[in-house]
Amino acid sequence: xxxxxxxxxxxFFYPERAEPALVGCxxxxxxxxxxxxxxxxxxxxxxxxxxxxxxxxxxxGGDFSGRVTVEGRDTVDxxxxxxxxxxxxxxxxxxxxxxxxxxxxxxxxxxxxLGVPPAAMRRxxxxxxxxxxxxxxxxxxxxxxxxxxxxRVAIAAALTANPRVLVLDEPTxxxxxxxxxxxLAALQRLVHDLGLTVVIAEHRLERVAGxxxxxxxxxxxxxxxxxxxxEVLRELGLGPPVARLGVLVGWDPPPLTVRAARRxxxxxxxxxxxxxxxxxxxxxxxxxxxxxxxxxxxxxLREVNLALASGEVVALMGRNxxxxxxxxxxxxxxxxxxxxxxxxHGAAPRxxxxxxxxxxxxxxxxxxxxxxxxxxxxxxxxxxGHQEVLHRFGIEDLQAIHPRDLSAGQRLLVAAAAIVATGxxxxxxxxxxxxxxxxxxxxxxxxxxxxxxxxxxxMFATHDVELAAEVAGRVVMLAAGEVxxxxxxxxxxxxxxxxxxxxxxxxxxxxxxxxxxxxAVVPA
Amino acid sequence: xxxxxxxxxxxxxxSARMVHPVAxxxxxxxxxxxxxxxxxxxxxxxxxxxxxxVHSTHRTSGPAAxxxxxxxxxxxxxxxxxxxxxxxxxxxxxSVANALLEGLRLGALLTVFGTFNSVADxxxxxxxxxxxxxxxxxxxxxxxxxxxxxxxxxxxxxxxxRMRGIDIGRWSGLPSLxxxxxxxxxxxxxxxAESMDARGHGRGTRTRYRxxxxxxxxxxxxxxxxxxxxxxxxxxxxxxxxLEPSTFPLVWPEASPALVASALAFAAPALxxxxxxx
Numbered sequence: 035x036x037x038x039x040x041x042x043x044x045x046f047f048y049p050e051r052a053e054p055a056l057v058g059c060x061x062x063x064x065x066x067x068x069x070x071x072x073x074x075x076x077x078x079x080x081x082x083x084x085x086x087x088x089x090x091x092x093x094x095g096g097d098f099s100g101r102v103t104v105e106g107r108d109t110v111d112x113x114x115x116x117x118x119x120x121x122x123x124x125x126x127x128x129x130x131x132x133x134x135x136x137x138x139x140x141x142x143x144x145x146x147x148l149g150v151p152p153a154a155m156r157r158x159x160x161x162x163x164x165x166x167x168x169x170x171x172x173x174x175x176x177x178x179x180x181x182x183x184x185x186r187v188a189i190a191a192a193l194t195a196n197p198r199v200l201v202l203d204e205p206t207x208x209x210x211x212x213x214x215x216x217x218l219a220a221l222q223r224l225v226h227d228l229g230l231t232v233v234i235a236e237h238r239l240e241r242v243a244g245x246x247x248x249x250x251x252x253x254x255x256x257x258x259x260x261x262x263x264x265e266v267l268r269e270l271g272l273g274p275p276v277a278r279l280g281v282l283v284g285w286d287p288p289p290l291t292v293r294a295a296r297r298x299x300x301x302x303x304x305x306x307x308x309x310x311x312x313x314x315x316x317x318x319x320x321x322x323x324x325x326x327x328x329x330x331x332x333x334x335l336r337e338v339n340l341a342l343a344s345g346e347v348v349a350l351m352g353r354n355x356x357x358x359x360x361x362x363x364x365x366x367x368x369x370x371x372x373x374x375x376x377x378x379h380g381a382a383p384r385x386x387x388x389x390x391x392x393x394x395x396x397x398x399x400x401x402x403x404x405x406x407x408x409x410x411x412x413x414x415x416x417x418x419g420h421q422e423v424l425h426r427f428g429i430e431d432l433q434a435i436h437p438r439d440l441s442a443g444q445r446l447l448v449a450a451a452a453i454v455a456t457g458x459x460x461x462x463x464x465x466x467x468x469x470x471x472x473x474x475x476x477x478x479x480x481x482x483x484x485x486x487x488x489x490x491x492x493m494f495a496t497h498d499v500e501l502a503a504e505v506a507g508r509v510v511m512l513a514a515g516e517v518x519x520x521x522x523x524x525x526x527x528x529x530x531x532x533x534x535x536x537x538x539x540x541x542x543x544x545x546x547x548x549x550x551x552x553x554a555v556v557p558a
Numbered sequence: 559x560x561x562x563x564x565x566x567x568x569x570x571x572x573s574a575r576m577v578h579p580v581a582x583x584x585x586x587x588x589x590x591x592x593x594x595x596x597x598x599x600x601x602x603x604x605x606x607x608x609x610x611x612v613h614s615t616h617r618t619s620g621p622a623a624x625x626x627x628x629x630x631x632x633x634x635x636x637x638x639x640x641x642x643x644x645x646x647x648x649x650x651x652x653s654v655a656n657a658l659l660e661g662l663r664l665g666a667l668l669t670v671f672g673t674f675n676s677v678a679d680x681x682x683x684x685x686x687x688x689x690x691x692x693x694x695x696x697x698x699x700x701x702x703x704x705x706x707x708x709x710x711x712x713x714x715x716x717x718x719x720r721m722r723g724i725d726i727g728r729w730s731g732l733p734s735l736x737x738x739x740x741x742x743x744x745x746x747x748x749x750x751a752e753s754m755d756a757r758g759h760g761r762g763t764r765t766r767y768r769x770x771x772x773x774x775x776x777x778x779x780x781x782x783x784x785x786x787x788x789x790x791x792x793x794x795x796x797x798x799x800x801l802e803p804s805t806f807p808l809v810w811p812e813a814s815p816a817l818v819a820s821a822l823a824f825a826a827p828a829l830x831x832x833x834x835x836x
Contacts (some may be wrong), residue, residue, distance in 0.1 A: 093752050118758030130746040131753035135681040142767035149763030385722035399718045401737035413723025
């Protein structure tokens with residue numbers, strides 16, 4: 035098979051960094067392959083992706099050695115614009131990458147630059163609108179779209195240039211499970227039908243493991259490993275829940291998809307499915323009564339009646355645009371309820387005292403020079419000291435570091451620590467797992483559990499069903515601004531075709547995590 | 559949440575029937591020119607009405623459409639201030655009336671400009687720039703999109719820091735607002751620059767996607783606006799029609815039916831060109 039992208043002993047240092055971001059990186063990505071770059075944050079995934087179209091080193095600066103060739107063109111001699119006809123790049127969080135305002139114009143932008151004749155442009159725009167099912171959005175302003183719609187528009191805008199290689203940095207991180215499935219299926223179709231080479235970075239392996247042909251396993255400070263998904267993920271110690279189960283019960287090789295796991299599970303004898311004991315319900319810390327909210331003429335929420343009690347960890351789920359963020363903002367006293375009310379101990383909740391909300395983007399919070407100063411900047415932390423909060427997130431060892439030098443996952447933990455330092459008993463997170471790697475996620479989970487155990491309450495909006503299955507004691511599902519389900523994860527997620535976690539798909543609605551399943555295995 | 563929006567904006571752009579941005583440019587220029595020639599309320603008030611009618615039939619669905627209201631507020635403010643300043647000095651009927659009429663003229667200009675902003679998509683106007691000005695036009699287009707984003711991020715940062723008990727109103731609290739906003743802005747600017755380069759910006763060859771086409775409606779809008787402005791210019795040169803009514807002594811202004819009709823003719827786009835779909 036022909037090679038689409040070749041890395042030849044590439045080593046790269048960002049400016050003023052002693053540690054290399056890529057080391058001795060040698061790999062061949064075949065034409066028409068679906069390639070996943072996997073690894074913890076800071077392992078060099080983004081750098082690898084950006085080296086494919088020459089953003090590294092042309093935009094990053096720094097010290098670059100070795101050679102990257104794409105369709106025979108050396109990226110050192112070809113800046114990104116000279117590669118625009120062979121490689122398209124979709125960055126993480128594509129909203130900031132839009133150049134024009136209308137969807138249709140945005141799709142045509144790259145073609146205009148490449149000098150594509152008008153008739154061909156027109157045809158390709160129409161085809162691409164259909165391919166990604168965004169035809170109804172063509173007249174819209176890109177700023178008015180939801181996260182999922184923006185993601186699809188960004189992919190469409192990359193495709194119209196008719197590239198041979200498409201590079202995407204975490205293309206599903208903002209999408210609900212169905213939206214993610216649609217985008218990945220569209221990418222797979224491009225690989226199969228058009229022979230396009232697709233390279234993506236993604237943390238949520240359960241979403242992509244079934245689609246990919248080749249995995250590049252990135253590791254900090256050593257060369258990456260390249261190979262089939264099963265071997266590389268095992269080597270990295272990463273994998274979707276089915277693979278984790280495979281390791282726990284000794285299946286070799288561990289399965290990567292629900293389908294493969296079902297085949298392996300035929301011979302597995304399971305005992306009683308676990309009844310998660312629910313602790314007695316604590317005092318209500320914040321309650322809503324017939325809560326509604328609107329933006330201009332649009333209803334964002336309707337008749338929401340909820341209570342968050344001491345000791346609870348609650349997952350808030352629902353598709354993009356269902357009203358999750360608005361509900362969190364109402365609970366935090368940041369958005370005015372109309373009609374209805376929100377109350378904490380009989381009065382409207384005071385942001386930062388009764389309820390604290392950790393925003394989606396940690397960079398909205400961070401402004402000090404060190405992690406310790408950042409947490410100390412929160413007024414309440416001056417009394418209580420910052421050590422205890424850092425400890426709860428397991429980030430004591432980062433305290434002298436500048437927040438901007440941390441990985442995305444670590445920055446989120448620091449922002450969360452700064453918000454939690456307010457001492458508010460109810461802590462809300464808005465999609466905390468965007469771009470979060472496995473180890474940062476683990477720390478976040480530990481914080482949520484300990485906060486609830488100490489009498490607080492946690493609610494987090496998320497598209498990550500596996501996180502909800504693992505940590506939440508209760509799941510609230512929103513659709514079109516209304517609560518359509520509120521109950522235990524097994525009841526709400528277990529039999530949902532879209533939201534069911536992998537264990538429930540393999541073993542039935544009562545099963546949520548690989549650890550639960552492994553513990554219930556009856557020895558043959 | 560977005561479904562209702564998409565239902566109303568699902569009207570396709572029909573470039574043969576739509577008014578070309580250049581026609582709007584001519585319309586606004588002519589209406590502005592007419593406003594400049596006169597302080598006569600019998601001409602300015604119909605001009606206000608025309609601008610309002612055009613705004614309500616042709617405003618776009620984008621955020622720029624809101625600029626009409628903003629400019630109208632400016633207009634009211636201009637009239638008030640202009641009149642208010644006079645009240646500080648020695649007052650007589652004539653000077654107050656004079657200030658009021660001057661304010662009315664300034665207000666009409668602002669309203670015409672606001673209407674132009676609300677009916678002509680600024681991105682489409684910038685796309686018209688000749689090829690050698692492409693770079694500056696693109697810079698202007700980006701500036702247009704960055705301003706609202708910055709306002710949104712200021713709002714979000716302020717909320718988060720207030721929640722942390724940081725007093726952003728005080729001088730010492732400024733970094734807590736400025737640092738995240740600037741850092742995010744820098745990151746976004748960098749992402750945008752990368753995105754433009756990665757999508758072939760600056761390769762030298764360029765073609766244009768679906769350029770706006772000139773339509774009969776655009777010709778009609780241009781011609782009527784041109785004639786109406788010509789009437790005001792002719793009156794100004796010929797010294798007829800009472801364009802600048804005397805305020806010393808204060809007299810009831812005369813009004814030429816031809817000029818009143820001309821001022822109303824600026825509402826023509828409402829009749830000759832298809833407007834907003836409901």
